Amino acid sequence: MPALAFPPFPDDVPTHPLLIIDYTLLKSRDPEEIDRLWEAATKLGFWYLKNHGATEEVNQMFDLGAEAMALPLEEKLKFEQGDEGTSAGYKAAGANAVDATGEKDTVEFINIAKNDALAWPTVVHRKYPGPIDREMATVVRPFVEKSLEVNQTILSIFNDKLGLPEGTLLDQHPIDEHSGCEARLIKNPPMPHNVTKRAIGAHTDFGSLSFLHNRLGGLQVLAPGSDDWQYIRPIPNHAICNVGDALSIFSGGILRSNMHRVLPPPGEQSAYERWSLVFFTRPGNSKVLRALGESSPVIAKSVASKPEKNFDTGVTAKEWFARRVKYQRIANRKGPESWMSSRGTEADPAAA
Numbered sequence: 001m002p003a004l005a006f007p008p009f010p011d012d013v014p015t016h017p018l019l020i021i022d023y024t025l026l027k028s029r030d031p032e033e034i035d036r037l038w039e040a041a042t043k044l045g046f047w048y049l050k051n052h053g054a055t056e057e058v059n060q061m062f063d064l065g066a067e068a069m070a071l072p073l074e075e076k077l078k079f080e081q082g083d084e085g086t087s088a089g090y091k092a093a094g095a096n097a098v099d100a101t102g103e104k105d106t107v108e109f110i111n112i113a114k115n116d117a118l119a120w121p122t123v124v125h126r127k128y129p130g131p132i133d134r135e136m137a138t139v140v141r142p143f144v145e146k147s148l149e150v151n152q153t154i155l156s157i158f159n160d161k162l163g164l165p166e167g168t169l170l171d172q173h174p175i176d177e178h179s180g181c182e183a184r185l186i187k188n189p190p191m192p193h194n195v196t197k198r199a200i201g202a203h204t205d206f207g208s209l210s211f212l213h214n215r216l217g218g219l220q221v222l223a224p225g226s227d228d229w230q231y232i233r234p235i236p237n238h239a240i241c242n243v244g245d246a247l248s249i250f251s252g253g254i255l256r257s258n259m260h261r262v263l264p265p266p267g268e269q270s271a272y273e274r275w276s277l278v279f280f281t282r283p284g285n286s287k288v289l290r291a292l293g294e295s296s297p298v299i300a301k302s303v304a305s306k307p308e309k310n311f312d313t314g315v316t317a318k319e320w321f322a323r324r325v326k327y328q329r330i331a332n333r334k335g336p337e338s339w340m341s342s343r344g345t346e347a348d349p350a351a352a
């Protein structure tokens, strides 16, 4: 899928600029680059990441996604994620709501659990559509490993900036513990020009860090203090990274889990299928989502400065994640309250 075959992202739509962070500088712990990352992660919670070293793995995942998604719907439905809050597996277009009215999403996606990718050929959670299982060790696992490396590097930098004892954040995300960490391949069909049906409704991400790869536009953010959605312009070979709810809660709200959504690509790009790929790093299933204030004065101070917010959710990452997955499913919808049950930190009015 050569990126140049697409029409360019248009110049006449509102976009939000992101800081471009250089992963090679992060790896060498360049202090200025770390400060720029910190600015991005605390102000908006989104940034571009260049030189992440995963381009080849990403391209192979897109090719694999195209092959898997081309299977007949009835075949893909054999791997459906189900209605009980399990994420791993296939989600058909229209299976999730995009808002409280119950309007349906337009994307289909396949979620591949990190545990299945790393343990292959041992099945930890479930099996996947044929091409995915076939290439689990050759394509999926290398992508998962690269993504974990990138996200763990970023977590360890945040750990230091938050004044946490060494290894504290990584301990919340043990590689060998079962968790909601997963790769997601997403396809949105071409839409008639100017149709702005939401592909994915407004949300914050459920876990800690998302490592996202876009070729066409469509991703939008609601920046703090703004009432208008703005596009994130895709830049070839640059990942888009963002902070999710779990990390925002661990940090006592210092790191920002920002609202975003997906529309069809703007302008001439709307005539094309939109593909995206994400790796979500999420805490171990047993980890309780609460601010780590007892381990960091910086976090304790942030919690104390936001008395209106609840940083002690009383639930594990597994419970948080299952609830969010379960109640956005149309099959579980009873009314607008179901949508509210699927919400995370974005439902907290003080988060805006």
Ligand SMILES: O=C(O)CCC(=O)C(=O)O
Binding pocket: 184, 186, 200, 205, 212, 214, 218, 219, 260, 261, 262, 276, 277, 278
């Ligand atoms: O497709 C995209 O650009 C974003 C996807 C997303 O936000 C998600 O899957 O949580």
Ligand SMILES: [Fe+2]
Binding pocket: 203, 204, 205, 260
């Ligand atoms: Fe997201």
